[in-house]
Amino acid sequence: MFTTDGVLATGKFVLLDDDRHLQPSENIAPLASNRAIDTYGTAVTGALETVSARLTSQDLVFLNWRISLGGKDTAAEARGWLERHGLVARS
Numbered sequence: 001m002f003t004t005d006g007v008l009a010t011g012k013f014v015l016l017d018d019d020r021h022l023q024p025s026e027n028i029a030p031l032a033s034n035r036a037i038d039t040y041g042t043a044v045t046g047a048l049e050t051v052s053a054r055l056t057s058q059d060l061v062f063l064n065w066r067i068s069l070g071g072k073d074t075a076a077e078a079r080g081w082l083e084r085h086g087l088v089a090r091s
Helices: 006-010 034-040 042-054 057-069 074-084
Strands: none
Touching: 006 057, 034 042, 057 074
16 A cells, blocks of 8 residues: 555545654655657646645545546546646636
C-alpha cells in the first residue's frame, strides 16, 4: 500500500507514523519527457509546476479512491480537480 492509496479514504486503514524512519519518502514529483519539453517548452513545465505546487497527498488519496474504488474516469477526475482549483475553466 502506498501513502496515496485510495483505500485510505475508506477509513478501514490508517497511516502509521514511521517514527524509526524505515520507509523512504514517497514524494510526489511531476514527470515529462524531453520530447514534450522540447515541443511545448514552458507551457508544459509551467503547467506541471503549477499543479505540483497545489496537489497534495490527500488530494491523491481522494482521486485514487474515486478512480480505483469508485470506478470513475481518470480524465474526468483530473479535469474536475483542475476545475476545483481554478486551473482550467469549468466546462
